[in-house]
Amino acid sequence: MGSSPSVPGMDLLRCAPSVTLRVFLCAGCHVVCKSSQSHLQYLCRLERVACTDLGISKKNLNHFEVEYLCDYKKKGDQEFYLVKWKGYPESQNTWEPRRNLKCLKILKQFHLDLERELQRRKQRRGLKKLDHSLAHFMLQKAKQRQHLGRWEASLNTTREHKGRIFVRNDVDLEGPPKDFTYINNYKVGEGIVLTEVAVGCECRDCFEEPLEGCCAGASLHRFAYNDKGQVRLKAGQPVYECNTRCRCGPECLNRVVQKGIQYDMSIFKTDNGRGWGVRTMEKIRKNSFVMEYVGEIITSEEAERRGHIYDRQGATYLFDLDYVEDVYTVDAAHHGNISHFVNHSQCTPNLQVYNVFINNIDERLPRIAFFATRMIKAGEELTFDYKMQIDPVDAESTRMDSNFGLAGMTGSPKKRVQMECKCGVESCRKYLF
Structure with a gap:
């Protein structure tokens, strides 16, 4: 608020789809004109006219924002x-x-x-x-x-999850990424079809009274979550959540990942050359779901082609979906959610990957979910290991390799680009691989 600046002429009126102004020409006749509320307020002050609907009164007629x-x-x-x-x-x-x-x-x-x-x-x-x-x-x-x-x-208009998104850059003058679209679910690439699940469980209470093992028993594993929604399976074991055809309701304890991000998070510019990063604004309990890795699903052949381009850019956005076989890859370079901005830490990651199946039964296309490996404090940066290794606890877990393709490094490791690790801890191994 302040004193009145000199004002431009009436020829600056522009149309914008926010506030409707009806101009009455004669009885029973009017024309609809659209202009922004701030511009209508400006016109009122310019013409010294008070307007209750626009919040312009004689008291604030000379107030400017x-x-x-x-x-x-x-x-x-x-x-x-x-x-x-x-x-x-x-x-x-x-x-x-x-x-x-x-x-x-x-x-x-x-x-x-x-x-x-x-x-x-x-x-x-x-x-x-x-x-x-x-x-x-x-x-x-x-x-x-x-x-x-x-x-x-x-971002907050587009998101479909509870957790809010904040943005901060106190480091330099870089603005928003120019070629990035926020999405909430997988963007299916050309020629790829997601197979919808045909049946669901009949349980009324999947946690207390599961029928025939419920959805959680699809691979003979025990219930994936405890009563607080924390994962209790070992990394490498698949998680089967209840789906849209299940009889249980939205509050079922076997619906965690599908509820989306629950914590407020901040996309921030790092001060040590790692670009953008993500920090949680709230405390996260150990084994709690944090976020999904979302992007465009493409074939491994297309991932290899794009990987050569990302090599030259030093980018790391390709995540292999190699739970059963190396056929598909998720590319979050241009379409993704907040996980697009999560940085690598080969040395002290606080996020762990799990393969999750909900409405899609194709084991070649799991959903990639990040769970907290420990309690994460409010304000702490979120990180995961781009090449995390899973300890083989049983035959099922060995099917999951969890490779985050570094610049197109799909399938078995290939000698491509050696990138510096900047996680900042004393025990840092200095390079990603």
Whole structure:
């Protein structure tokens, strides 16, 4: 909020699908025009018109919303900020004294960003004026926060799971990935068909009174979860959850992975060259489900072709679905969920992979679920080993190799690109393989 900047002319009216304005021409006759609410508010203030429906009253007629702060200077004891006003072009930016601004959150963030940049540049604090380079950085930082904020809103609109997604970059000016689409379930590639399950269990209570072993007994294994939803099978054993044809309801204890991500998580920019990472915003108990690895299902032949491209990019997004045979691969490079941003830790991973079957009975196409290997504290980064090994506990578990194809490394290991491990622990083995 602040004093009124000079305002552009009426020719800036644009149509947008958010607020409907009915213009009455005569009795019984009207035309529907669409414009954004913020722009309609701007027009009201421009024409000095109060409008109850738009929240414009005589008291706030001269109030304007600060979109972000671009620059800073100090004259004597008075601080001034260059303000970008919401709903106005940059040409209408104005210098405003601190007393005119009521945007405490934006002010706090501006000075936090400024202090971080001054520290990075090893410049003294308490500047009376920002030089051109520093002012340009602050402007770009403000615009970046806008872009990341819009991306965060888009991710939360798209997600179908309970856990919220936050986005932070306090390291550099990189914005949202340009070629990535958030999806909630597998995107099936050309020529691949998911076989839907034809039958379900008849249990009323799958945990207390399972009938004929229930879905959990499909491979003669015991119930996969305890009453808190924590997996109790050893890594390598398949998990069979109840499906859409089962008689039990959505609160059945044998429905865990299908309920989706339950924890709030943050996509953040790492400060040691590992790109984006993911940290949990809540404590996660040991053996609890964390997330699925979701992406586009492609053939191993197509994965090999794409892998050569990813080699040159130093990317690692191909996950082999080799539970029974090496036929399909999940590629999360351009279509995926939050697991796309989870980093590798060959040395101290806190996530373990399980093969899960729910509505698809094709054992060549399991769902890849991550469970916590230990208690994970709030604020801790989530990691898994791209080449985790499963101890053969029985004949069934040896069918699962759990290879995350490094840059197209499908099937048995092949000599491709040796990538540096940057997990940061003292016992780090320095390289992925």
